[in-house]
Amino acid sequence: MKKLRIVISTLLVLSLALALFGCAGSGSPTTATSPSTNPQPSSSNTAAPSASTNSSAPPASADTSTKDWVSYTVGVTGYLGRLVDGVPPLVNFMAADCVYNVLWYNDPVTGKVVSDVLEDISMEDATTWVLKLKPGVYFSNGDEATADDVIFSFMQYEMRNSPKLANYGLIDDQCVARDRYTAVFKTKLPFPSFTDNTISLYDKAWAESVGFDSQEWEHPVGSGPYYCYEYVMDDHITLRLRDDYWDKANSDYHVDEWIIKYYPDESTMFMDLELGNIVWCDVGITDYSRYVAQGGNGYECLPILNGVPNYFSFGFACTDIWNDIAVRKAVAYGVDWNALGVAQREDLSMPLTSTVSSKSKFHIDVGTYEFNPDLAKQTLADAGYKPGDINVHLYIMDQPLYKPLAEGFQYYCSQIGINVTIDYGDTTSAQQKWTGDDPPDGGFFEFVAGSLSGDPLWIYGLMVADTGYKWLWVKDPAFKQQLIDAVYCADPDQQMQRYHDIQQKIYDEYLVMPINESVSAYGYRTDVFTKDQMQQCTITNAYLWLSKLSKSDSGWQ
Numbered sequence: 050m051k052k053l054r055i056v057i058s059t060l061l062v063l064s065l066a067l068a069l070f071g072c073a074g075s076g077s078p079t080t081a082t083s084p085s086t087n088p089q090p091s092s093s094n095t096a097a098p099s100a101s102t103n104s105s106a107p108p109a110s111a112d113t114s115t116k117d118w119v120s121y122t123v124g125v126t127g128y129l130g131r132l133v134d135g136v137p138p139l140v141n142f143m144a145a146d147c148v149y150n151v152l153w154y155n156d157p158v159t160g161k162v163v164s165d166v167l168e169d170i171s172m173e174d175a176t177t178w179v180l181k182l183k184p185g186v187y188f189s190n191g192d193e194a195t196a197d198d199v200i201f202s203f204m205q206y207e208m209r210n211s212p213k214l215a216n217y218g219l220i221d222d223q224c225v226a227r228d229r230y231t232a233v234f235k236t237k238l239p240f241p242s243f244t245d246n247t248i249s250l251y252d253k254a255w256a257e258s259v260g261f262d263s264q265e266w267e268h269p270v271g272s273g274p275y276y277c278y279e280y281v282m283d284d285h286i287t288l289r290l291r292d293d294y295w296d297k298a299n300s301d302y303h304v305d306e307w308i309i310k311y312y313p314d315e316s317t318m319f320m321d322l323e324l325g326n327i328v329w330c331d332v333g334i335t336d337y338s339r340y341v342a343q344g345g346n347g348y349e350c351l352p353i354l355n356g357v358p359n360y361f362s363f364g365f366a367c368t369d370i371w372n373d374i375a376v377r378k379a380v381a382y383g384v385d386w387n388a389l390g391v392a393q394r395e396d397l398s399m400p401l402t403s404t405v406s407s408k409s410k411f412h413i414d415v416g417t418y419e420f421n422p423d424l425a426k427q428t429l430a431d432a433g434y435k436p437g438d439i440n441v442h443l444y445i446m447d448q449p450l451y452k453p454l455a456e457g458f459q460y461y462c463s464q465i466g467i468n469v470t471i472d473y474g475d476t477t478s479a480q481q482k483w484t485g486d487d488p489p490d491g492g493f494f495e496f497v498a499g500s501l502s503g504d505p506l507w508i509y510g511l512m513v514a515d516t517g518y519k520w521l522w523v524k525d526p527a528f529k530q531q532l533i534d535a536v537y538c539a540d541p542d543q544q545m546q547r548y549h550d551i552q553q554k555i556y557d558e559y560l561v562m563p564i565n566e567s568v569s570a571y572g573y574r575t576d577v578f579t580k581d582q583m584q585q586c587t588i589t590n591a592y593l594w595l596s597k598l599s600k601s602d603s604g605w606q
Contacts (some may be wrong), residue, residue: 054606055151059386060219060366062373063317066443067583068136070118072264073296075261076515078293084175085250087217087377088326106477111442113125117306118305119303119305119306119344120304120305120306120307120308120566121306121307121308121328122307122308122309122310123302123308123309123310123328123329123593123595124309124310124311124312124318124321124327125141125309125310125311126311126312126313126315126318127144127257128333129141129282129283129284129285129309130144130276130313131144131266131267132144132145132148132267132268132269132280132286133261133265133269133446134144134213134249135205135206135209135211135213135261136208136209136210136211137357141286142247142592143307143309143592143593143594143595144277144288144307144309144595145249146273146594146595146596147273147274147275147288147307147368147595147596147599148269148271148275148276148277148288149250149251149269149271149272149273149274150165150166150186150249150250150271150272151200151247151248151249151250152164152166152167152180152229153167153170153244153248154594154597155244155245155501155502156351156585157501157583157584157585157586157587158320160501160502160585162244164204165296165381166182166194166250166272167180167181167182167183168181168182168183169181169192170244171222171320174537175239176227176235176236176237176238176239176240177233177234177235177399178228178233178235178236178237178243179197179231179233179234180196180199180231180232180233180234180236181230181231181232182194182195182196182199182230182231182232184230185295186273186295186402187272187295188252188255188270188271189270189271189272189276189291189293190252192252192254192255192546194250194252194272195226195229195230196226196227196229196230196231196232196341197226197229197499198250198251198252198253199226199232199250200224200225200226200232200234200253200419201251201253202248202249202250202251202253203219203224203234203248204219204221204224205251205256205261206210207219207221207292209213209261209315212514212516212517214246215514215516216240216506216510216514216536217236217240217338218236218237218238218240218537219234219236219237219242221236222364223235232387233569235321238533238536238537239538239539241538241539241541242504242506242536243505243542245500245501245502245504248469249271250272252270252271252336253274254273255269255270265456266599267280267406268280271293272295273289273294273461274286274291274294274296274297274300274302274599275288275289275290275291275463275596276291277278278306278351283311284308284310284311285308285310285311286308286309286373287306287307287308287351288306288307288308288309289305289560290302290304290306290599291459292303298446301600301602302599303599303600304595304598307595307599311494315331315333315334316336318330318331319332319333319336319572322348322572322574323345323346323348323378325352325574325576327346327574327577328573328574328577328578329571329572329573329574329578329583329593330571330572330573331569331570331571332350332569332570332571332572334393334394334395334396334397334449335336335395336350336572337350337352337395337396337397337570338395338396338397339595340385340572341396341422345572347574347575347576348572348573348574348575349573349574349575349580350570350571351571351572351573351580351583351584352397352398352566352569352570352572353569353570353571353587353589354406354407354408354567355406355495355499355500355566355567355568355569355589356408356409356499356500356501356502356503356504356507356567356568357402357495357496357499357500357503357508357567358401358403358404358405358406358495358509358563358564358565358566359404359493359494359495359563359564359565359567360401360404360492360493360494360495360561360562360563360564361386361392361454361458361492361493361494361561361562361564362491362493362494362507362520362521362561362562363377363491363520363521363560363562364488364490364491364519364563365489365525366519366520366521366522366524367488367489367520368441368487368490368517370440370441370490371490371491371578373427373432373447374558374559375431375434376429376432376434376439377405377558377559377560378425378428378559379425379428379429379465379467380425380462380467380559380562381420381425381559381562382418382419382422382424382425382464383418383421383422383424383425383426383461383462383464383467384420384457384458384462384562385420385457385461385462385565386417386418386420386562386564386565387400387417387456387565388419388420388457389453389458389564390565391458392453392454392455393450393451393453393564393565394565394568397568397569397570398565398568399495399565399566399568400417400565400566401417401564401565401566402415402416402417402563403556403563404505404551404552404555404556404561405503405505405508405548405552405554406500406501406503406506406566406567406572407503407566408502408503408566409500409502409503409504409505410502410503411503411505411545411548411549411552412503412546412548412552413442413552413553414564415553415555416554416556417563418559418562422461422464422465426464426465426466429465429466429467434466436466437466437467437468438466439466439467439468440467440468440469440470441462441467441468441469441470441471441490441491442469442471442489442490443455443458443459443469443470443471443472443485443490443491443492444471444472444473444474444477444482444489444492445469445471445472445479445492445493446472446473446474446479447473447474447475447479452473454493454564456471456495458580459471466537470589480518483517483518483519484518485521488518488520489520490520491520492518492520492521493564494511494518495567496508496567498512498589499588499589499592500569501588505548505551506536509532509535509536509551510536512529512532513529513532513533513536515577528560529548531550531551531554532551534547535547535548535551552599560571569589570582571587578598582598584604585597586598
């Protein structure tokens with residue numbers, strides 16, 4: 050095999066929710082009626098790697114000149130990221146996927162929970178989850194992974210004040226190691242979405258010895274098939290295949306090296322795809338529309354349904370304007386939501402008929418609001434409002450994804466007598482404003498990390514979290530409890546009905562304005578990857594499972 054040096058790239062979008070609520074690994078949630086998810090581990094006979102050092106320094110350089118050396122370069126834009134999850138700066142999930150074993154994956158095709166390191170994930174009762182670790186899982190420094198490491202991998206988020214697992218409701222003193230390989234987690238309420246997240250396995254002893262602020266995390270100890278050979282901030286991360294990977298005898302990895310290189314410009318990234326220098330990348334809206342019109346020579350672009358809605362949230366916790374149902378009804382019919390969606394996503398716009406994605410098993414078609422500005426103006430007049438009586442202030446992140454929505458919303462509202470003022474800010478300024486003492490009166494939101502299963506947790510859970518962006522919060526106690534009862538319901542049939550009732554209530558009472566499905570796109574070189582490989586290893590346009598793509602069979606069983 051000749052030496053390969055191929056560039057792959059993806060746009061790692063800075064999710065609004067990512068910094069506050071983490072990333073959904075996504076997948077079909079396990080309910081309390083299922084005795085076990087039975088993740089499908091790879092069976093193996095493993096031997097401990099040599100434990101010559103407890104340092105995270107990279108091993109000696111591999112021989113990269115051999116004819117069968119395979120090196121792919123992955124490009125990212127937006128941010129390079131780092132190798133520890135929890136709090137900003139954000140983690141590079143592709144790199145973390147290679148360096149660590151995640152506790153479980155959710156198969157993008159089947160939705161099944163699969164694991165390389167767990168023998169079993171089961172529920173003893175509605176609020177007790179049991180994770181059984183495989184014996185013989187070793188970190189790169191020779192430490193064998195135990196249940197204490199599994200517990201630590203969860204609890205480190207709370208110790209570092211990260212809200213990634215805030216919805217889990219874990220009871221700290223009841224999350225314990227039952228024996229060397231069995232970890233038990235207790236939640237305050239039933240939480241069927243337990244496996245709808247991505248948790249990396251960390252070496253507790255090593256992490257505590259260096260601390261989370263240490264630069265040692267640039268070359269961390271991990272149990273994954275790759276190690277970090279080189280980390281250069283805001284430039285690149287080089288990962289190389291480990292010779293002493295604990296499951297090497299049962300793993301057919303054909304990629305020796307991944308280089309994750311930062312791209313400052315998205316257009317350069319797509320140009321490289323067209324030229325054949327890039328074999329995978331996130332595809333922006335404009336480039337996708339050009340692909341639809343002209344086609345691609347040697348590459349293909351595919352849309353991907355991210356499993357979450359894109360919507361306008363009335364800031365009930367920020368202003369009393371929206372308490373009047375007449376005002377909400379006027380906005381529902383006075384704004385052409387479908388036109389806003391097309392202006393935002395062009396050929397990627399897909400109408401949304403509920404506040405739950407059509408990808409979700411919980412989705413029902415409650416309908417859309419037909420654009421009718423005359424009805425909107427009459428509704429306001431009947432309620433006693435004159436043009437100019439209602440003033441709304443928005444603070445929008447200055448990004449192409451949101452500006453068309455904000456400007457269109459402002460225009461349509463002006464046509465029915467509602468004044469909308471808009472301030473724009475960068476990511477940091479917007480997040481400070483949205484979480485501060487003077488938040489805006491509403492906002493546009495989508496959880497761009499997506500959800501493979503379309504779990505409503507990633508919209509309804511944010512409404513009841515009482516943390517994060519205040520304009521997402523629900524203020525009405527009865528409705529808030531209705532949402533909580535659905536999110537934390539252990540009975541599948543009851544949860545289904547509760548989610549149906551919520552979707553209908555939101556539509557009937559104009560509580561949230563759906564705009565469109567969260568749809569993105571990615572492109573790949575057809576001379577390098579097959580469509581099946583892409584669909585098996587691409588979670589969203591921002592998540593490509595490199596460790597799975599590294600396997601000859603793409604890794605899914």
